[in-house]
Amino acid sequence: MISAELAGGDCLNAGCVPSKALLRCAKLIREAKKVAMKDNEYGISFKLKSTSPSTLTNEDENKYIEKHVNDKYIDLPPTITTQDEEVEIDVNFTQIMSRMRNLRSKIAPVDGHTRGNTMGTQTFQGYGVFTSKSTIEVVQDGKSLGDVSNPILNFKKAVIATGGRPNVPTNIKGLKDAPYTTNLNLFNLQTLPKRMVVLGAGIVALEMAQAFSTFGSKVTVLQRSRLLSKSDEDAANGIKASLEEDGVQFLSNVNVKEVQTIRQGDGKDLPLMNLSLTCKEHQNKSINLECECLLLALGRSANVQGMGLENVNVKYHPTNGILVNDYSQSISNENVYAVGDCVANVPRLTHMSGEMAKVVVQNSLFNGRWKLSSFVVPAVMYTELEYAQVNKPISIDENGYVIPTPPQVDDEELDIYKAELKSNDRAILESTDQNGYIKVYTKKGTGNIVKATIISSRAGEMINELSLAIKHGITLEGIGRNIHAYPTLGEAVMGCGLQYINSRWETM
Amino acid sequence: MMLLLPTLFTSLLATHQSINSYRYTSTTIHAKRNDKGWQQTSPSDTTLAKKLHIEPLDDANIKLLNEVHPRNYINPKPLDVYDLVVIGAGAGGLVSSRQVCVYRFCKIVHMMCTSSYSLHLQYLNNYQHNRQQEEEQRVA
Numbered sequence: 001m002i003s004a005e006l007a008g009g010d011c012l013n014a015g016c017v018p019s020k021a022l023l024r025c026a027k028l029i030r031e032a033k034k035v036a037m038k039d040n041e042y043g044i045s046f047k048l049k050s051t052s053p054s055t056l057t058n059e060d061e062n063k064y065i066e067k068h069v070n071d072k073y074i075d076l077p078p079t080i081t082t083q084d085e086e087v088e089i090d091v092n093f094t095q096i097m098s099r100m101r102n103l104r105s106k107i108a109p110v111d112g113h114t115r116g117n118t119m120g121t122q123t124f125q126g127y128g129v130f131t132s133k134s135t136i137e138v139v140q141d142g143k144s145l146g147d148v149s150n151p152i153l154n155f156k157k158a159v160i161a162t163g164g165r166p167n168v169p170t171n172i173k174g175l176k177d178a179p180y181t182t183n184l185n186l187f188n189l190q191t192l193p194k195r196m197v198v199l200g201a202g203i204v205a206l207e208m209a210q211a212f213s214t215f216g217s218k219v220t221v222l223q224r225s226r227l228l229s230k231s232d233e234d235a236a237n238g239i240k241a242s243l244e245e246d247g248v249q250f251l252s253n254v255n256v257k258e259v260q261t262i263r264q265g266d267g268k269d270l271p272l273m274n275l276s277l278t279c280k281e282h283q284n285k286s287i288n289l290e291c292e293c294l295l296l297a298l299g300r301s302a303n304v305q306g307m308g309l310e311n312v313n314v315k316y317h318p319t320n321g322i323l324v325n326d327y328s329q330s331i332s333n334e335n336v337y338a339v340g341d342c343v344a345n346v347p348r349l350t351h352m353s354g355e356m357a358k359v360v361v362q363n364s365l366f367n368g369r370w371k372l373s374s375f376v377v378p379a380v381m382y383t384e385l386e387y388a389q390v391n392k393p394i395s396i397d398e399n400g401y402v403i404p405t406p407p408q409v410d411d412e413e414l415d416i417y418k419a420e421l422k423s424n425d426r427a428i429l430e431s432t433d434q435n436g437y438i439k440v441y442t443k444k445g446t447g448n449i450v451k452a453t454i455i456s457s458r459a460g461e462m463i464n465e466l467s468l469a470i471k472h473g474i475t476l477e478g479i480g481r482n483i484h485a486y487p488t489l490g491e492a493v494m495g496c497g498l499q500y501i502n503s504r505w506e507t508m
Numbered sequence: 509m510m511l512l513l514p515t516l517f518t519s520l521l522a523t524h525q526s527i528n529s530y531r532y533t534s535t536t537i538h539a540k541r542n543d544k545g546w547q548q549t550s551p552s553d554t555t556l557a558k559k560l561h562i563e564p565l566d567d568a569n570i571k572l573l574n575e576v577h578p579r580n581y582i583n584p585k586p587l588d589v590y591d592l593v594v595i596g597a598g599a600g601g602l603v604s605s606r607q608v609c610v611y612r613f614c615k616i617v618h619m620m621c622t623s624s625y626s627l628h629l630q631y632l633n634n635y636q637h638n639r640q641q642e643e644e645q646r647v648a
Contacts, residue, residue: 001594001605005560007576009598014561101568105575111602112575120609125581128595136593138583154589159604161596188563307595340600350599357603365591365608 002128008111018187021100026214093192130308164300164341173258179271193293203381205297222254251279302342320344376471380460388459391451419495426487440496447475476500545574
């Protein structure tokens with residue numbers, strides 16, 4: 001295995017792992033705010049153990065200010081009243097990030113070189129470049145291609161798993177030189193930005209928008225197209241409402257014209273930028289937005305450049321990625337396979353990469369014929385509420401190449417079964433999920449499940465049942481006939497099944 | 509049958525030992541580190557960590573980097589030829605490379621005994637490794 005930068009890739013270092021650590025804190029803050037509200041329904045309030053909050057003195061207040069005096073922005077948390085007195089939810093962003101780094105380092109050994117070596121993998125550190133149809137040169141740190149000290153690896157089969165990188169638009173004046181943030185450096189922040197602007201409205205954008213808004217940043221999401229453009233409109237509206245409740249502001253049909261850098265920022269000060277843009281909410285008139293953090297979350301491009309793919313006759317698209325067939329094999333070189341974000345036309349998800357890896361190992365070394373088009377792929381956005389969907393996203397064109405599954409026309413080809421969670425007993429008892437629902441799409445006139453969408457606080461867990469059903473041909477009737485534990489949110493999935501069964505009862 | 513059992517046991521033990529022997533031998537061809545790892549006080553380390561998009565260089569991030577990008581890593585001596593070379597060490601690269609090792613061992617294991625646990629393959633409660641294990645059981 002050749003590791004150029006950080007083993008574990010974006011998932012461990014700048015994706016799934018650090019983001020979920022932040023989301024845990026954000027969730028806890030939301031829960032704390034609920035019970036800190038005056039006369040909250042839970043009958044819970046905060047009280048100092050030894051002294052009543054009413055005895056807080058000017059001295060106590062001065063201590064708070066003294067504690068935060070070195071913060072760039074003493075952005076006092078919202079003052080919240082308990083049943084008797086006023087309390088504050090004090091968000092310590094530095095501690096939140098420190099917790100994230102500690103947890104990430106705790107997980108790191110699983111992906112580390114040491115563990116790989118003990119399992120029997122040889123790990124080379126450097127950039128892998130194909131130099132012929134059977135050789136790869138490992139360009140080591142500080143060396144150039146062709147340096148005699150670089151290891152040369154002769155291979156029978158090769159797997160390209162170089163991942164992707166965040167897209168950075170080239171048509172926005174001043175952006176290239178601005179101190180913008182992507183997922184790669186977002187998790188290095190040590191000071192909470194007072195104002196964050198998020199360019200993009202996909203999964204990364206919305207998860208982080210909600211988290212930072214909960215931490216106390218003023219967050220504005222700039223949408224160019226519809227929120228979650230590949231999801232159904234109900235889901236997009238539900239998620240948007242949920243984020244707006246958490247203070248996230250949305251601007252739509254946005255066209256960013258220029259990014260001016262007012263301050264580059266350094267170790268102590270965050271940068272400062274000014275965006276000139278037009279949007280629907282301001283009648284397409286030019287407005288300005290200042291922010292200390294500009295997060296670019298506009299999708300990803302494949303890492304396929306500069307690795308000698310021409311030398312090994314592997315065809316690729318410069319941003320979409322390597323072109324493969326149903327066996328995850330290069331369409332132009334049968335000895336080269338590709339997995340993950342560097343592959344064209346496949347979902348860019350960690351579990352997708354993992355599953356593709358198993359496919360290429362079986363197909364390349366063990367005469368397997370495992371097909372990507374057989375994949376049923378769940379995808380989850382871990383906002384509050386969570387958004388989850390599952391479908392078969394990969395199809396094969398007439399040449400045998402992998403392409404995205406064409407969208408189906410819902411009304412003409414599919415039946416839809418929807419169960420809302422506001423009448424689910426568990427949702428009622430938890431006081432959650434009132435805007436949640438499960439939507440199952442079946443092939444018209446049958447119980448064969450084609451895809452599903454869930455909006456729920458536990459959508460990520462609930463979607464797996466539907467994923468299993470699609471994968472193994474369990475019909476919606478089968479789900480309806482399966483006993484689900486009471487009281488659970490998952491009963492709503494059964495509810496869709498019962499709708500299907502009931503719709504086929506003959507009239508008495 | 510009674511006579512065959514000790515023979516089978518000895519055979520299994522020998523296989524187990526030979527595989528472990530291979531594994532331990534194989535580690536001798538792996539890379540080494542030539543120093544104590546990343547240093548918080550080193551400006552060049554701080555600069556390199558920043559280049560790798562890791563800041564600040566505190567204890568936690570040093571622990572991370574020592575695992576996923578060891579400082580001054582010395583690459584191993586390449587073998588003559590590899591069955592499979594994986595470029596990339598993210599989720600896809602890690603699962604690909606480690607799956608090969610697991611499958612290779614399992615191919616022998618499944619001929620000789622019923623469970624890969626006899627090789628003491630230690631799976632961590634990591635998503636990828638759990639999935640690997642499930643796949644092995646399915647294949648078996």
